[in-house]
Amino acid sequence: xxxxxxxxxxxxxxxxxxxxxxxxxxxxxxxxxxxxxxxxxxxxxxxxxxxxxxxxxxxxxxxxxxxxxxxxxxxxxxxxxxxxxxxxxxxxxxxxxxxxxxxxxxxxxxxxxxxxxxxxxxxxxxxxxxxxxxxxxxxxxxxxxxxxxxxxxxxxxxxxxxxxxxxxxxxxxxxxxxxxxxxxxxxxxxxxxxxxxxxxx
Numbered sequence: 001x002x003x004x005x006x007x008x009x010x011x012x013x014x015x016x017x018x019x020x021x022x023x024x025x026x027x028x029x030x031x032x033x034x035x036x037x038x039x040x041x042x043x044x045x046x047x048x049x050x051x052x053x054x055x056x057x058x059x060x061x062x063x064x065x066x067x068x069x070x071x072x073x074x075x076x077x078x079x080x081x082x083x084x085x086x087x088x089x090x091x092x093x094x095x096x097x098x099x100x101x102x103x104x105x106x107x108x109x110x111x112x113x114x115x116x117x118x119x120x121x122x123x124x125x126x127x128x129x130x131x132x133x134x135x136x137x138x139x140x141x142x143x144x145x146x147x148x149x150x151x152x153x154x155x156x157x158x159x160x161x162x163x164x165x166x167x168x169x170x171x172x173x174x175x176x177x178x179x180x181x182x183x184x185x186x187x188x189x190x191x192x193x194x195x196x197x198x199x200x201x
Contacts, residue, residue, distance in 0.1 A: 012200055013074060013075055013076055013122075013123045013199070014035075014036035014037070014075050014076070015033070015035045015036055015075065015076045015077075015078065015194075015199065016035055016036065016037045016038070016039055016068055016072055016075045016076070016077045016078070017035040017037075017038045017039075017078055017079075018039055018040070018041045018064045018065055018067070018068040018069075018077050018078065018079035019038070019040060019041075019064070019079060019080060020038065020040035021184055023163075023165075023183055023184045023185070024080060024184050024185045027180055027183060027184065027185045027187055028185070028190075030187070031187055031191055032201065033191075033194075033201055035078075036075070037072070037075070039068050039072070041063070041064035041065075041067040041068050041079060042067065043060070043063050043064060043067050045060055045081070047090060052088070053083055053085045053088065053090055053113075053115050054115055054131050054133070056081075056083065056090070056115075056117075057081045057082065057083055057115045057116060057117030057131055058117040058119075058129050058130075058131050059117070060081035060117060061079050061080050061081045061116075061117035061118055061119035061129060062117070062119040062127065062129050064079035064080075064081065064119065065077045065078065065079035065119040065120065065121045065127070065129075066119075066121065066127070069121040073123065073125070074123050075123060076120060076121070076122055076123065076194065076197065076199045077120065077121045078118070078119070078120050078190065078193075078194065079118070079119045079120075080116055080117065080118045080119070080184065080185050080190075081116065081117045082114065082115070082116040082117075082159055082181070082184050082185075083114070083115050083159050084103075084107075084112060084113075084114050084159045084160030085112060085113050085114075085115065086106055086107065086110065086112045089106075091103045091106070091107075091112075091159065091160040091161070092159065093156075093157055093158060093159055093161075094155060094156075094158075094161045097150050097155070099161075100150055100155040100156075100161035101146055101150055101161075103160055103161040103162075104141060104146055104149070104150075104155075104161050104162065105141070105146070107138045107141075107160065107162075108138055108139075108141040109138060109139065109140035109141070110137070110138060111135055111136070111137045112135075112136055112137075112138070112160070113133055113134065113135055113136070114133070114134045114136060114159075114160070114181060114182045115131060115132070115133050116131070116132050116181045116184070116185065116186055117129060117130075117131050118130060118131075118132070118185070118186060118189060118190055118193065120193050120194065120197060122197050122198065122199075126197065128193055128197065130193070132177070132178055132181045132186040132189050133181075134175060134176065134177030134178050134179070134181045135174075135175070135176040135177060136164070136172060136174070136175050136176075136182060137172070137173045137174045138171045138172060138173065139171055139172075141171060145171065149162075149167060149168065149171075152167065154166045154167055154168065163183070164179065164182045164183060165183050
């Protein structure tokens with residue numbers, strides 16, 4: 001649902017998406033949620049020594065929400081962080097085509113997990129967070145598959161070097177769990193968190 005005139009005129013608290021990701025904004029739009037503001041959180045996203053993937057995404061999502069909420073305490077602030085892992089190895093956004101090839105080669109023919117941490121800070125200062133995990137299995141990628149995919153720019157800025165909603169969708173044999181989580185924001189969990197905290201939409 002879109003925001004109603006009643007919401008705007010009654011002074012109901014608005015929503016801030018603490019992310020510059022266009023994919024997260026598009027996902028929210030799919031369920032009728034249009035943030036009043038989009039503000040990227042300027043935090044250090046480096047992993048800590050021996051930090052598990054699950055703990056890392058939960059911590060980063062909460063740090064992003066807290067960073068933005070400090071300057072906008074009267075809003076609901078929603079933040080997220082998403083990573084792709086093979087075992088405990090985190091496949092970050094590739095810095096080069098060669099690194100993207102290395103990531104995809106590692107994912108070839110294997111199961112991997114996508115973790116998203118989501119965090120919400122309400123206008124009352126209440127903080128909530130949770131982690132959502134999705135298992136994805138890729139087919140075995142041929143040299144031609146890799147060359148063709150990497151010839152484009154879809155791998156750029158993507159955790160694990162792929163976008164499931166794009167051309168890499170043809171590599172995916174199965175998805176066990178939330179597909180929107182793999183794109184960057186688990187919608188079911190995010191919507192429930194907002195509604196359960198009193199956000200009206």
